Amino acid sequence: MTANGWLQIFVFLLVIFLLTKPLGVFITRVFDRKRTFLDPVLRPIERLLYKLTGVNETHEMRWTEYAFAMLCFSVIPMLVLYAMERLQQWLPWNPQKLGAVATDLAFNTAASFTTNTNWQAYTPEVTMSYFTQMAGLAYHNFTSAATGIALAVAVIRGIARREQETIGNFWVDVMRTLLWILLPVCLVISMIFVSQGMIQNLKPYVTTEMVDSQTVQTTGTDGKTTTQVVKEQVIPQGPVASQEAIKIFGTNGGGFFYANSAHPYENPTPLTNFLQVLLIFAIPAGLTYTLGRMTGSQKHGWAVWGAMAALFVAGVVGAYAAEARGNPLLHGVDQKASAQQSGGNMEGKETRFGIADSALFATVTTDASCGAVNSMHDSFTPLGGMIPLVNIMLGEVVFGGVGSGLYGMIVFVILAVFIAGLMVGRTPEYLGKKIEAYDVKMAMLSVLIFPLVILVFTAVSVVSSKFGTPSISNPGPHGLSQILYAYTSGTGNNGSAFGGFNGNTLWYNTTIGFATLFGRFFAVIPILAIAGSLARKKFVPESAGTFPVTTPLFSSLLVSVVLIVSALTFFPALSLGAILEHLLMHAGKVF
Amino acid sequence: MQDLVFILVTIGFFALAIAYVRGCDRLKSGERK
Numbered sequence: 106m107t108a109n110g111w112l113q114i115f116v117f118l119l120v121i122f123l124l125t126k127p128l129g130v131f132i133t134r135v136f137d138r139k140r141t142f143l144d145p146v147l148r149p150i151e152r153l154l155y156k157l158t159g160v161n162e163t164h165e166m167r168w169t170e171y172a173f174a175m176l177c178f179s180v181i182p183m184l185v186l187y188a189m190e191r192l193q194q195w196l197p198w199n200p201q202k203l204g205a206v207a208t209d210l211a212f213n214t215a216a217s218f219t220t221n222t223n224w225q226a227y228t229p230e231v232t233m234s235y236f237t238q239m240a241g242l243a244y245h246n247f248t249s250a251a252t253g254i255a256l257a258v259a260v261i262r263g264i265a266r267r268e269q270e271t272i273g274n275f276w277v278d279v280m281r282t283l284l285w286i287l288l289p290v291c292l293v294i295s296m297i298f299v300s301q302g303m304i305q306n307l308k309p310y311v312t313t314e315m316v317d318s319q320t321v322q323t324t325g326t327d328g329k330t331t332t333q334v335v336k337e338q339v340i341p342q343g344p345v346a347s348q349e350a351i352k353i354f355g356t357n358g359g360g361f362f363y364a365n366s367a368h369p370y371e372n373p374t375p376l377t378n379f380l381q382v383l384l385i386f387a388i389p390a391g392l393t394y395t396l397g398r399m400t401g402s403q404k405h406g407w408a409v410w411g412a413m414a415a416l417f418v419a420g421v422v423g424a425y426a427a428e429a430r431g432n433p434l435l436h437g438v439d440q441k442a443s444a445q446q447s448g449g450n451m452e453g454k455e456t457r458f459g460i461a462d463s464a465l466f467a468t469v470t471t472d473a474s475c476g477a478v479n480s481m482h483d484s485f486t487p488l489g490g491m492i493p494l495v496n497i498m499l500g501e502v503v504f505g506g507v508g509s510g511l512y513g514m515i516v517f518v519i520l521a522v523f524i525a526g527l528m529v530g531r532t533p534e535y536l537g538k539k540i541e542a543y544d545v546k547m548a549m550l551s552v553l554i555f556p557l558v559i560l561v562f563t564a565v566s567v568v569s570s571k572f573g574t575p576s577i578s579n580p581g582p583h584g585l586s587q588i589l590y591a592y593t594s595g596t597g598n599n600g601s602a603f604g605g606f607n608g609n610t611l612w613y614n615t616t617i618g619f620a621t622l623f624g625r626f627f628a629v630i631p632i633l634a635i636a637g638s639l640a641r642k643k644f645v646p647e648s649a650g651t652f653p654v655t656t657p658l659f660s661s662l663l664v665s666v667v668l669i670v671s672a673l674t675f676f677p678a679l680s681l682g683a684i685l686e687h688l689l690m691h692a693g694k695v696f
Numbered sequence: 697m698q699d700l701v702f703i704l705v706t707i708g709f710f711a712l713a714i715a716y717v718r719g720c721d722r723l724k725s726g727e728r729k
Contacts, residue, residue: 172717180710184703191699208698212706543724550720619709626713634720 129394
């Protein structure tokens with residue numbers, strides 16, 4: 106570990122802290138329909154779009170109507186994306202003449218991008234045409250992010266409103282997210298990325314002569330080995346910068362290229378790397394301030410921010426320490442950091458980014474439901490690789506995905522005040538609302554769907570030598586981690602891959618596709634029900650027996666609830682995977 | 697044929713999600729009574 110590494114992590118957290126208030130204030134103004142500097146340009150466009158689509162912007166929705174609108178907004182574009190993938194050979198902007206995507210992979214990708222997961226069981230540059238990437242995948246990058254933010258705002262309204270049946274209008278919330286937040290910021294960010302060397306074109310791939318020719322040996326299906334001298338290399342092109350901005354800012358994470366943010370076209374400089382980690386946390390951090398502002402308890406917003414920051418620091422310190430220590434089995438190899446090298450465990454990492462930026466990126470991308478990667482998590486040390494996995498298992502509530510991080514954390518807040526209420530024998534209250542049996546039941550439904558889907562699919566896969574274990578590249582505990590990570594990433598709508606795992610099979614494409622759908626919709630429906638329930642309740646003034654949700658004690662309790670719920674659920678699986686692998690590594694056995 | 701299967705399971709999932717919304721709402725109505 107180096108002072109430079111710590112300084113970068115500290116500066117990152119400081120900038121996130123400084124961005125929280127201005128972003129939170131802006132988001133609040135957008136959803137409270139107060140004037141912003143963008144109104145003169147965007148308000149006429151918004152009105153025109155409502156006119157064209159027949160949306161009544163003054164109409165308010167009950168939570169059930171809000172949920173139906175969200176489901177309709179997801180199912181139809183998901184089917185359109187499926188059709189686009191299957192028909193791309195006849196559609197424009199396909200200079201590489203890429204064929205139709207296989208049915209199971211098309212389903213998996215459509216489900217994955219609709220749910221903001223962006224799990225990619227394929228190599229994008231040889232699978233998806235420019236048209237599919239731009240009109241299909243990028244559309245979902247914007248709309249799935251907008252849906253997440255709209256849902257979070259609806260949940261905040263539910264907490265803030267008193268004795269009302271409604272929580273807002275889904276179409277208006279989505280429209281305002283797209284027009285006021287996502288599109289303007291992505292436009293600016295794309296330009297910055299282009300200035301840093303990121304490409305943006307519709308050219309056919311470029312074939313170029315290699316500086317040093319390579320001798321490659323390949324073994325055919327008949328067992329014969331052939332030797333070939335490779336002198337040329339194909340360099341993929343495409344509209345990368347425009348996709349990259351929303352990939353990061355919308356916490357989508359699906360790369361234009363297979364190497365994702367480790368590819369020099371997707372992450373060309375240290376500045377783009379820093380901007381990317383910053384943009385992943387920007388909206389989720391701002392939304393904590395919006396929570397405080399809209400509910401009239403700014404201290405509560407900061408208390409939630411503090412709990413998230415504490416979990417983030419614990420994660421990044423753990424990942425950085427594990428990776429900087431290096432591999433203990435590499436005897437006689439210099440793994441110390443110096444002016445000449447990053448030191449530590451550099452397997453699967455970009456030399457341009459080194460240990461600190463790789464550990465920071467891995468932590469941020471899995472704290473949020475982003476899933477972009479600038480290093481391969483499969484190549485991390487067992488404990489270093491466990492950190493991203495645990496981050497997703499926590500429910501990605503450490504700042505989290507755009508919107509989903511906040512509404513996920515609110516579920517834990519409800520559980521925390523419920524537990525605090527049990528301790529003192531009083532009816533739990535949250536910002537002046539009594540938390541009753543129905544709210545806790547809905548919170549538990551939302552929390553339990555996550556381990557149910559992950560553990561059942563993982564258990565079935567690890568015992569099947571026919572369709573489960575052939576996809577892993579390492580036996581033993583590391584293989585278990587690969588399968589566990591795949592389902593955790595899918596269900597948590599993260600989308601990052603552990604690496605070393607072939608997810609492009611009928612079994613994994615179908616089941617991970619369903620995992621993404623259950624993880625998104627079956628988790629959020631009960632949360633919307635809680636919002637509807639809270640909006641109807643009367644305001645109860647704070648009394649001496651009310652557990653305050655604005656103090657460091659509350660933040661500590663919230664952190665404990667998040668850790669205990671996740672630890673109790675997933676600890677056995679982690680013990681058989683990453684923890685066992687770590688212990689065996691120190692005994693000299695690797696997988 | 698496989699296309700039809702995947703389209704139907706997608707529609708089926710969302711139908712299930714709508715039923716889930718109704719179920720969660722009914723649970724609340726049941727508690728009110």
